Amino acid sequence: MDEQKKIPVNPSRRKFLKNASLAVGGAVIGGGIVNNLLGVKAAAADNKSADKVKPKDLETESRFLVKNGLVITLEKSDPDFMNADILVENGKITAIKPNMDISGVQVIDASGMIVMPGLVDTHRHVWEALVRGIGTDWSIGTYLNTIYFQELGGKLRPEDSYIADLLGALEALNAGVTTMLDWSAINTPEHADALIQGLQESGIRGVFAHGTPITNILTYWSPDSTYMHPWDARRIKQQYFSSDDQLLTMALAIRGPEFVSIDVTRQDIMFARELGVIASMHVGVGIAGVQKKPVLQLRDANLLGPDLNFVHATTLTDEELKLIGESGGSLSSTPEVESQMGHGWTAVGRYIAQGYRPSLGVDVVVSTGPDMFSQMKFALQVTRAIENAKILESGKDVGKLSLSARDALEFATIEGARALHLDHKIGTLAPGKQADMIFVRSTDLNLTPVNNPIGLVTLCANPSNIDSVFVAGKAMKRNGQLLNVDLDRVRRLANASTEYVLSKFGPTPQF
Numbered sequence: 001m002d003e004q005k006k007i008p009v010n011p012s013r014r015k016f017l018k019n020a021s022l023a024v025g026g027a028v029i030g031g032g033i034v035n036n037l038l039g040v041k042a043a044a045a046d047n048k049s050a051d052k053v054k055p056k057d058l059e060t061e062s063r064f065l066v067k068n069g070l071v072i073t074l075e076k077s078d079p080d081f082m083n084a085d086i087l088v089e090n091g092k093i094t095a096i097k098p099n100m101d102i103s104g105v106q107v108i109d110a111s112g113m114i115v116m117p118g119l120v121d122t123h124r125h126v127w128e129a130l131v132r133g134i135g136t137d138w139s140i141g142t143y144l145n146t147i148y149f150q151e152l153g154g155k156l157r158p159e160d161s162y163i164a165d166l167l168g169a170l171e172a173l174n175a176g177v178t179t180m181l182d183w184s185a186i187n188t189p190e191h192a193d194a195l196i197q198g199l200q201e202s203g204i205r206g207v208f209a210h211g212t213p214i215t216n217i218l219t220y221w222s223p224d225s226t227y228m229h230p231w232d233a234r235r236i237k238q239q240y241f242s243s244d245d246q247l248l249t250m251a252l253a254i255r256g257p258e259f260v261s262i263d264v265t266r267q268d269i270m271f272a273r274e275l276g277v278i279a280s281m282h283v284g285v286g287i288a289g290v291q292k293k294p295v296l297q298l299r300d301a302n303l304l305g306p307d308l309n310f311v312h313a314t315t316l317t318d319e320e321l322k323l324i325g326e327s328g329g330s331l332s333s334t335p336e337v338e339s340q341m342g343h344g345w346t347a348v349g350r351y352i353a354q355g356y357r358p359s360l361g362v363d364v365v366v367s368t369g370p371d372m373f374s375q376m377k378f379a380l381q382v383t384r385a386i387e388n389a390k391i392l393e394s395g396k397d398v399g400k401l402s403l404s405a406r407d408a409l410e411f412a413t414i415e416g417a418r419a420l421h422l423d424h425k426i427g428t429l430a431p432g433k434q435a436d437m438i439f440v441r442s443t444d445l446n447l448t449p450v451n452n453p454i455g456l457v458t459l460c461a462n463p464s465n466i467d468s469v470f471v472a473g474k475a476m477k478r479n480g481q482l483l484n485v486d487l488d489r490v491r492r493l494a495n496a497s498t499e500y501v502l503s504k505f506g507p508t509p510q511f
């Protein structure tokens with residue numbers, strides 16, 4: 001195939017969807033007005049000098065010793081927590097043991113800190129940081145109609161995509177997320193370059209999942225689409241991701257059989273396999289998942305495999321969940337937004353019942369906070385609520401809970417690393433692994449006294465407790481402050497871009 005297939009957009013269907021969406025929200029309000037109401041003074045967007053990207057000058061110590069911390073390694077062979085020191089050399093952990101005394105090495109004092117693996121978010125539409133908060137009262141229908149079918153996501157210029165991903169990656173780092181998969185939308189090749197630039201500048205470890213456009217939406221996002229994934233992904237792979245030995249690696253964010261035909265899905269998966277990258281897709285989203293049985297379609301087409309990542313899976317059958325696990329694929333559950341928007345009950349408990357372990361993601365900051373603490377809490381407590389309700393309905397009281405805080409913490413760390421095929425590098429603290437670690441300040445009132453470290457960091461902590469963040473041994477945050485980043489510049493560019501995007505979009509459903 002020398003060029004991508006093209007079909008004409010059906011304007012009548014598009015108009016219908018737009019009108020249908022406008023009827024959903026009730027009150028309408030323009031983006032510019034919102035910013036004015038909030039007192040946001042957007043900076044002039046044409047300030048070219050301000051748009052220049054400064055190279056990141058991270059604090060790098062090639063060798064340092066973290067002393068006096070309470071360490072959670074999450075290695076099966078280690079206790080749940082221990083007093084230990086961690087030696088880091090050239091970005092890697094080389095030793096974890098108590099009372100190391102090494103002359104001439106820089107010491108980082110972690111007294112009063114819980115030291116643990118960085119959190120791993122396996123599903124986030126990072127660019128949506130630019131339209132943060134507009135969907136706190138949205139259902140999945142309103143979300144899809146607004147962001148996709150009315151093409152809010154198509155209004156971004158490349159410079160908007162750049163600052164969106166920089167902002168989104170910085171907020172993740174600030175909240176202790178050291179690795180995340182960015183499920184992107186690529187309107188033009190220049191947008192892809194800009195998104196990657198934003199991620200690179202942040203310094204986060206990540207998987208850039210190259211996506212499809214949100215312009216002329218039905219070209220790509222329709223059961224009738226005959227467009228396969230944009231071929232510019234091949235250039236992106238060659239230009240930015242020729243090596244796996246770097247902070248950023250690549251995936252394809254494909255539409256999958258719930259949003260396009262199985263034939264187009266086959267082309268997209270074969271393209272991902274040609275590039276040697278994971279293909280990630282949304283499945284089991286509300287009624288569509290029930291009707292389309294996407295994983296059964298993939299099985300019947302002989303397409304399942306360990307390089308597929310499935311997001312949500314809320315309304316899949318148990319049989320489909322089992323097929324994902326059996327094939328070596330991975331599940332990204334985003335339980336907070338699933339609870340809000342009507343995707344269905346989190347699939348975490350049913351997936352575990354099939355014998356497999358899920359990973360977690362924030363998904364959309366249009367309606368949720370950017371942190372994995374909330375996702376761990378939702379995954380654990382909603383799953384417990386489902387199980388407890390079943391027991392109560394049987395006329396019995398609840399006994400021992402089946403899922404623990406440690407389970408949820410593993411979902412947000414090592415299981416995320418497994419889902420992204422990065423578990424040989426990250427996800428636990430162990431000699432030989434990359435020094436992706438965070439310090440949680442256990443002297444904060446909400447974490448004092450430290451009676452149950454794993455329980456505290458899973459269900460009682462929040463981003464304000466994150467004192468320090470390291471990615472491959474580089475300090476990204478220390479003493480509660482992100483390092484080497486001009487946050488005023490980030491705020492100014494983000495405010496200017498959100499003003500532009502929302503003003504181009506016009507009326508939106510109720511905020």
Ligand SMILES: [Zn+2]
Pocket residue numbers: 123125183282311363
């Ligand atoms: Zn998503």
